[in-house]
Amino acid sequence: MWLLLLTYACLLIFIAGLIWRVYKYASLPVHLRWELYPVAHEVGKPYGGSYLEEQDWWHRPRKINLLGESTVFLREIIFFREYFFSNRRFWSFVYPFHLGLFLLVVWVVMLILGSIIALNGLMIGSISPYFWIQLVYYITLISGVAAFILGVFGTVGLLIKRSHDEDLRNYTAPIDYFNLTGILLIFLTGLLFWIIEDPSFDLSRGYTKSLLTFDSPQVGLIMTINIMLSCLFLAYMPFTRMMHYVAKYFTYHKVRWDDEPNKPGAGLERKLRAQLNQSTDWSASHVQTGQSWAEQVQNRDSGGKK
């Protein structure tokens, strides 16, 4: 029972931490334009350029290619394209590592789905009379095993690369080794409990079912260690830079590709106006302490400092 409570507690901490992370970045003030071209949602400009360069752009409706933007973003997330083309050796470890993590999420989702099926009195397994249940069974099996194998390979590779490649080693702190070792232990104990205790993931499905029904779960020793490690790591993750997947949404959509026009009366203008009314606490050759940002600009436009 304590394992179920630990799982719920860590899951709650993770969700709270995730919300805190998202809120932290989302609530930061609107920033000045800092987009980097090509912007993926620009129509017909794959090599750069902007609608802002077109004559009288403000008279025409703005065209946004959401499909193009999603394609570029998903291609990067699913295949790690940037690493593939610029650093193939690093990609050969970093990609399996992340693919292992993605598949781990798929595995957990499949376990939840399998538990719901079992709760409805249907049997999960390769001999189920229903094709879709067989599909859930096999996806669970394949995603779980693939996640553990790829994860172990990728994490060991990254640990070796980080400790042996001088360019990486000089920038790697003890916390980075700690994080990688933690993830390695999760993948490794997962692989071991699959081999030794739970080859068809029936016990794992049973544990997931217990999470939904609060029945006493039946778990093996290695599986218990794996669940404990996974839960503790999940609770620790939001407070580390391992949450860079949250940041990636903001760096791409709110910085790199944010070419929102500043039109009169629109939301962006209102946000900017609020910022421009703040006073500055610093000075430079072009900025006076105590004046608002708007005043600084007006003074410059009127030809001198007041």
Added chain:
Amino acid sequence: MKRKITLTDISKIKGQMIAIDKAALSKLPPPLDDPADEPGVRQLTDEQKTRFDTSLDGVSAIGLTKPQNKQEEEEFVRKFLTGLKKLLSKKDNWTFLQPLMLSLENCAKCQNCSDACPVFTESGGQEIYRPTYRSEILRRIINKYVKKEGKLLSKFTGSDIELNYQTIARLAELAYRCTLCRRCAQSCPIGVDNGLIRMNCANCSARKWA
């Protein structure tokens, strides 16, 4: 074999950190392909060297003058820290706070940006010109002196940079060894922008903080 410059060297090395080696620079295309024709970097006079801080690479881009006594040095460090705190505040740096925080908190230190940086590659791979070098130093200074991680946590997170006049002077100079071309940002899979960190680094030393 010559020891590679490390992050903590920025506060530890006495004298000039590196010298720009003409032979290590990338070869120019014809008709400028003969290294003998290259003028190299003009050396400062001894008198100039006593006046300006050239301890990074023998060049002074911002004309920083050295503090004359311990008091001046402490005041210099205090002002830098005040500026650094304001750089991270919503009121004083709203213009770029969101991208700055995203870049400071999420770098995976994979060095994918290094090969995209023309200053780093054309210098023959001088460690101090690596896009992550100055960013990582600023990040570690912030962790240790602004976020005030304890001694133990600082060691664990690697935030073990000693903050003194020399560190700041070199970091400020280093901010001007970047052309802000943002090729590093373009090549970063996470979207971390070392160019932006460099720009804020320069702001920190150029602004007068009240």
